[in-house]
Amino acid sequence: MTLSGIPPYPDQHTGMPYRHRRFPRWVVVLIVVIVSLLVLSPVALVVGFIYVWGKNHENMRFPSQDVTLSSCRRDAVTGGPVTEVRVTSRAKQPGTYTVHLSFRDPRGKDGGEGRSEPAGRRTVVLKDLAVGATVTRETVGPVPVRGRPQCVVADVTFLSTALARRQATAAP
Structure with missing residues (x-):
């Protein structure tokens, strides 16, 4: 192990020392936003349905x-x-x-x-x-x-x- 944290073993294709690749920050943000929308959308739909149901039936009598x-x-x-x-x-x-x-x-x-x-x-x-x-x-x-x-x-x-x-x- 070297001081830079990069192992001294060369890459098989390039012969260069192996280096960890990081995703660009915008890709990470995009993935977090998409996953959040997929998780929170059904919750928002249920809350919206309950709100509309209550407004439509608030003066209803049986x-x-x-x-x-x-x-x-x-x-x-x-x-x-x-x-x-x-x-x-x-x-x-x-x-x-x-x-x-x-x-x-x-x-x-x-x-x-x-x-x-x-x-x-x-x-x-x-x-x-x-x-x-x-x-x-x-x-x-x-x-x-x-x-x-x-x-x-x-x-x-x-x-x-x-x-x-x-x-x-x-x-x-």
């Missing part, structure tokens, strides 16, 4: 936000679950709400606590509900229950009155 269950009790005469469905329309236009309810018996068939059993389903349809209107309907479940029932809003759909009329006229 029909289920307009529905509440005012009460859920067992009917003394029939033994079936009774629930009071309350819908307050916050939609931007009149329409029809279809509320699917699910009932459960918390005591189950054997009467034990903690093993709830299905106690039927019901559907409540509220047609042409005006903007800002509130309607309350009482619904009775089809299957008698042993104790205090559990009432759950399973699904809610909303169809605007104008859209419903267009679909009705378009159907044969």
